[in-house]
Amino acid sequence: MTAAKRVRLDPEVRREQLLQLGVEMLATRTLDELSIDLLSEEAGISRGLLFHYFKNKQEFHRAVVQRAAANLIERTEPDRALDPMPRLMLSLEHYIDYVIANYRGYIALVRGAASGDAALREIFDQTRDALTLRITAHLAAFGARDTPAVRLLARGWLAMAEEVVLAWVPDPHISKEELLRILAAALPALLATSHG
Amino acid sequence: MTAAKRVRLDPEVRREQLLQLGVEMLATRTLDELSIDLLSEEAGISRGLLFHYFKNKQEFHRAVVQRAAANLIERTEPDRALDPMPRLMLSLEHYIDYVIANYRGYIALVRGAASGDAALREIFDQTRDALTLRITAHLAAFGARDTPAVRLLARGWLAMAEEVVLAWVPDPHISKEELLRILAAALPALLATSHG
Structure with missing residues (x-):
């Protein structure tokens, strides 16, 4: 480790860097x-110093997952300047690209490898709730009223998109264009x- | 424990009874x-004797989950004597009834509380594969050809039904009839x- 790398940083900035590194590491x-040892190695700082920023491995995992979920929500934000269908397709394309780029970490999260931890489950549930609410906010564009049945269907569509994209990435029997088209339709x- | 209850049973029959008891216990x-202690208490036999039937807790859990998955597949078996739509609706109704009756155990399985165990994940994946294949086997009835896109959509529909029913059971804002109707449609x- 060079002296240049050991520059003293503001603790908030340092924590943010570590969090960002954790999110990148989780992608694959x-x-x-995603152990503290590995983070310590990749970040080039001691385990002891890491525990200055994250109380324990659990807190680190929760912070990384929370950040990854926030990234997913941000990257798939619908562009209100577009018409409903192109808006949905672009948002979906960003979702597919996100899953491709973060496949291993994402599959672990969705399929619940982490679900022994109630706080992590809470993050997944809140993320799905946030995405469902966002869909219902855009439903008027598709001529749908906000009813309990429509909310269930919006939630179901999300689960469907998740499952279909996760099945498609490792085994892409159809083109990305066709995948986008069927999910959007x-x-x-x-x-x-x-x-009915 | 009475002497009458201590009748010596064929080991296969006894294992089968314990397995069935485990499945019933998992429902709630x-x-x-679902610990070995609890099973031992409910079955009225010693922990030591239980380990004669199941090597360890993990093997017991796997056997119970495998059986629960087989029960689900069996109970939702489509009735080929019916027309496509009533066939789908009846199969779905049996699925909804199964989830209502086994909510706690089922949500734990689907949402992956158990997913730290690769063998359990394998059982969930195989169950989903079996259900997807069964849907594709009935697709001709709906005028759909068996293409990669159709298989992805069938898989996606399953994930949707799962999510929607799991969200509906604890918080039923629509009637069971409407739930059935929207999922079947x-x-x-x-x-x-x-x-397209």
């Missing part, structure tokens, strides 16, 4: 593989069933 | 709560998007 690892098709 | 418990609506 499961939570179990699925939302208005599902919403239309609530009128 | 998470896997973590969702499958052909989704499949239709694969033609």
Whole structure:
């Protein structure tokens, strides 16, 4: 380690850097593989100093997962300047790109490798709630009223998109364009069933 | 314990009884709560004797989950004597009834409380694969060809049904009839998007 790397940083800035590093490391690892030892090695600082920023491994994992969830929500933010269908397609494309870039960490989160921890489960549930609320906020664009059935369908569409993209990434039998098209078409098709 | 209860049973029959008891106990418990101590107490036999039937807690859990998954597949078996839509609705109704009756254990399984164990994850994945294959086997009835896009949509519909039913059971803002109707209508609506 060079002296240049050992520059003293503001603790908030340092914690933020470590968190960002944790999120990057999680992209290609499961939570179990994201140990304090590995973070310490990658960050080039001692375990002791790490515990100055994160009380323990659990707190570090929670902070990393919270940040990863916030990133996902931010990157898939719909662009209100676009018409409903292109808006949905662009948001979906960002979601697919996110899952491709963060596959291992994301599959571990969604499939619940971390779910022994109630605080982590809470983060996943809140993320799904936030995404469901966002979809319902855009539903008027698809001519759907905000009813309990529509909310259930919006939540179901999210679970469907998650499952389909996770199955597609390692085994892409259709093009990304077709994947985008069927997932985007699925939302208005599902919403239309609530009128019946 | 009475002498009458201590009748010597064929080991296969006894193991089967314990397994069935485990499945019943799981209905209202998470896997973590399904301990060998509790099974021993409920079955009225010693821990030592239990380990004669199941090598350890992990093997017991795997056997119980495997059996619960087999029960789910069996109870939701489509009735080929029915037309496509009533066939789908009846199968779905059996699924909803199963989730209502086994809510705590089922949510723990699906949401992955047990997923630290790769063998358990394997059982969930195989169950989902089996259900997806069964849907694709019935797709012709809905006028859909068996294509990669259709398989992805069938898998996605399953994930959707799972999520929607799990969200509905504790918080039923719509009637069971409406739930059934929107989930059943969702499958052909989704499949239709694969033609586009």
